[in-house]
Amino acid sequence: MRHNGGMMFASVGITLVMFIILGFFLLVTANLEYMAEDVEGKLEITAYLKDEISQERIAALTQEIALIPGVKSTIFVSNTVALERLGERLGDRKDLLASYQADNPLRHSFEVYATEGEQVISLAEGLQKLEGIAEVRYGREEVEKLMSMTQALRIGMLLLVAGLSVATLFVLMNTIRLTVYARRQEIQIMKFVGASDWFIRWPFLLQGMLLGLLGALVAGGVLFLLYSRVNQYVAVQIPFLPLIPMMPYLLQLVRNLAIGGIVIGFYGSMLSLGRYLNV
């Protein structure tokens, strides 16, 4: 074993890199799904009104919307209020909106709250049919966008994981093969005096699994640090962005990476031993 320390280092290194990339993508997709769920849980629908709408129609709409089944409550937001809200969000850059005070480009809207999440889509469709409604927006649209994004990411990740797993497997196989080669005399003698296949195999399997485990654990540590930093940053700078809390999610991730490392190490050893055991 001491003869190929460099190779061992390389194999742990490549497992490390692979597991960092893998873990990173897992974290990104998991967080996107988490965000999607968060948006999905929102029951708010915004219905924008046509520009030329009359005051009478607005009053009628208030009644009509309240009568739709599944509506919990509804609030009318005039374009003046909308502009004020926008001003609040801009904070000290509020002055940018000064030129719009005279000619408000925003539309009146109704904020409608559904009683249950499942009703949001049908409710939005119902609102769309009402006279005087220009456009309906709700969280689900965002959800669908996020979902299609995670879907693409998932497929990409799957391909990446497959490729990286095969690469890691080959590197580990080569490392084990070197060890096996260095000890081929011993293996041959073991075979001749009647050692069982498993007796000969297990030290190599153990070595392979340890190399895989080591790579995965170090990668887990790196991801742990990275994620805690990102989490802290987001909590301060982008507080409305929901991220998966560190615990227990990251521990699960590290555990899964460790299992993956052990499995790859095991198969790498088994494959590289095959030929040498057939004496």
Added chain:
Amino acid sequence: MLTFQSVSKTYKNQVCALDDVSFTIERGEFVYLVGPSGAGKSTILRLLTAEEKPTSGQIIIENQVVNRLRRSRVAALRRRLGVVFQDFRLLPNKTVHENVAFAMQVVEAPVATIRNRVPLLLELVGLSGRQHSYPNQLSGGEQQRVALARALANDPGILICDEPTGNLDPATSWEIMRLLSLVNERGMTILMATHDSEMVNRMKHRVIVIENGKKVRDRVEGGYLN
């Protein structure tokens, strides 16, 4: 107790190594397997240790058909065979004692048994004082004695020797042969492949002659040529 029944072996490259070879070796016999190199001696030994399977025919050791053994049973068969090679095949980084003990460790013999048995084996082959030496500190003859002690470590029923004196000078060869005779007198069955005609004529035992993959002679009274 050891039988070849019409054994033929053709290798993948179409080389016919053995052609319809039959013989039986009884318990306690000492048999020379002679013939020019490439005649098929090594193939016979490889078939015995289940490294190769015959193309046709059967190999039977103590009522067990070797060529039908499942892979998992091959290890058990090999524990009943001791093998000595021309090139000794000792582990260079292990001492004499460790080399012999290694054979017992890998078949998971109890530590106490190993501790008791290794000195007895080294005494048998006349190397009691050398147990802490490394193979490169020993002469060829001494190395072969270690290899013999190792082959006997797990108390096999048959000792298979592949040109055990091939790398040794005549005087040393003679010592090894005397040792093999001693082991044989204690009841060990020995099958020894060799082309040392002088030895075969000097220490007479049964001789099986293989030429071009065929058994051409089987003389119980011994002697190489004539």
